[in-house]
Amino acid sequence: MKSCFRIVVPAILAAFFFPIATIAHAAYPDKPVRVLVVFPPGGSNDVTARIVFRKVEENMKKRFTIENRGGAAGSMGAAIVAKSPADGYTVMVQSTTHIANAFMYKGKLPYDTLGDFIGLTPLARQVGVLVVHPSLPVKSIPQLIALAKKQPGELNYGTAGLGSFVHLNCAMFVEMSGTNMVHVPYRGGGPSSVALISGETELTIATIGSMFRHIKAKRVRPLGVTSKERSSKFPNLPAIGEFVPGFEFTAWVGAFVPAGTPQAIVTKLNLELKKALSDPKTAKLLTDVTLDPMYMTPDQFAVRLKSDYARYEGLMKKIGVIE
CATH class of the missing domain: 3.40.190.10 (Periplasmic binding protein-like II)
Structure with a gap:
C-alpha cells in the first residue's frame, strides 16, 4: 500500500504542477523584459538592439526596455546578465567581443563565456x-x-x-x-x-x-x-x-540569456527574433546602417560560438596576444 502511495502521489502532483509551468511559459512575458546592451549608446550593438527589439515589442505587444551597461569591453554588463535570474526577463546584446574577452581577460572574468549563457541568435553581421x-x-x-x-x-x-x-x-x-x-x-x-x-x-x-x-x-x-x-x-x-584564399572574418551582434533559462522561453524568444529579422522594414533599417540581418537557431548559434572560440584562441596565440 505504501509503495502504491509513493507512486500515485508524485504522479498526481506532477500532473497538477506541469500545466501551471506550461501556462506560465505560454504567458511569457507578463512584465517588461530588460534588454541589456553591454556597450554605450550609439554603437553597432546599441543600434542593432533598438532596431530589432522595437519590432519584437511591436509584434508581441509587450515591453522590451533597452538598458546600456558599458565597461571593460562589455564584460561588466555580461557579468550582470550572468548573475540575473534565468527567467527570460534579462536579455543580453553583445558582439563577437564576448568571445575575445575570454582570452583578453583570461582568469579575470566572473563568468564562463560559453557556459553561463545561452545564445538565442545572432541579430546582425558586421x-x-x-x-x-x-x-x-x-x-x-x-x-x-x-x-x-x-x-x-x-x-x-x-x-x-x-x-x-x-x-x-x-x-x-x-x-x-x-x-x-x-x-x-x-x-x-x-x-x-x-x-x-x-x-x-x-x-x-x-x-x-x-x-x-x-x-x-x-x-x-x-x-x-x-x-x-x-x-x-x-x-x-x-x-x-x-586574392587571399580562405580569408574570411566577420563579426556578429547577438542576443543571449542566462544559462538555465527554460527551453520554452528560449524557443519563444528565438522565434520572435526570427520574425523581427524577417521583416523587410527592419532588415532595411539594419542594412541602411551597414549591418546585415543574421539569424540562427539556438543550436546553430551554439555551434558557431564554439567554433569562434576555438578560432579566436588559435589566432590570438598566433599573433602573440595570449600564450
Missing part, C-alpha cells in the same frame, strides 16, 4: 573593409601585397587596440598574405580612423559602418571586404578572399 591612405601607391589587394613584400616591415597598419576586431582582421591578413607589416595599436576605433585619415598610418581593416562616410568622401581608398561574398554597399569591391 563586415570589415580593407582601406588604405590615398597616398599609398596601390589600388588593389594584389598591388598592396606586392608592395608589402617588396618593403618588408616598412608598411604599418593601425588598429582599435590589442585583440580588437580590427587587430585580428589585420593580423590575419598579414599572416595569410605572407607579408610583414608593423602594428600600431590605438585606444579605440575612432583614434585609429583619425590616424589613417591623417596619414599617420597607411592601412587598416575596420567595419564598413565606421569607414562608409570616409570612403564616400575619398579620405581613404577601399580595396576589399572581409566577407566571403561581395558587399551590397560596394558591389564592385572584391572580397579579400578572392
Whole structure:
C-alpha cells in the first residue's frame, strides 16, 4: 500500500504542477523584459538592439526596455546578465567581443563565456573593409601585397587596440598574405580612423559602418571586404578572399540569456527574433546602417560560438596576444 502511495502521489502532483509551468511559459512575458546592451549608446550593438527589439515589442505587444551597461569591453554588463535570474526577463546584446574577452581577460572574468549563457541568435553581421591612405601607391589587394613584400616591415597598419576586431582582421591578413607589416595599436576605433585619415598610418581593416562616410568622401581608398561574398554597399569591391584564399572574418551582434533559462522561453524568444529579422522594414533599417540581418537557431548559434572560440584562441596565440 505504501509503495502504491509513493507512486500515485508524485504522479498526481506532477500532473497538477506541469500545466501551471506550461501556462506560465505560454504567458511569457507578463512584465517588461530588460534588454541589456553591454556597450554605450550609439554603437553597432546599441543600434542593432533598438532596431530589432522595437519590432519584437511591436509584434508581441509587450515591453522590451533597452538598458546600456558599458565597461571593460562589455564584460561588466555580461557579468550582470550572468548573475540575473534565468527567467527570460534579462536579455543580453553583445558582439563577437564576448568571445575575445575570454582570452583578453583570461582568469579575470566572473563568468564562463560559453557556459553561463545561452545564445538565442545572432541579430546582425558586421563586415570589415580593407582601406588604405590615398597616398599609398596601390589600388588593389594584389598591388598592396606586392608592395608589402617588396618593403618588408616598412608598411604599418593601425588598429582599435590589442585583440580588437580590427587587430585580428589585420593580423590575419598579414599572416595569410605572407607579408610583414608593423602594428600600431590605438585606444579605440575612432583614434585609429583619425590616424589613417591623417596619414599617420597607411592601412587598416575596420567595419564598413565606421569607414562608409570616409570612403564616400575619398579620405581613404577601399580595396576589399572581409566577407566571403561581395558587399551590397560596394558591389564592385572584391572580397579579400578572392586574392587571399580562405580569408574570411566577420563579426556578429547577438542576443543571449542566462544559462538555465527554460527551453520554452528560449524557443519563444528565438522565434520572435526570427520574425523581427524577417521583416523587410527592419532588415532595411539594419542594412541602411551597414549591418546585415543574421539569424540562427539556438543550436546553430551554439555551434558557431564554439567554433569562434576555438578560432579566436588559435589566432590570438598566433599573433602573440595570449600564450
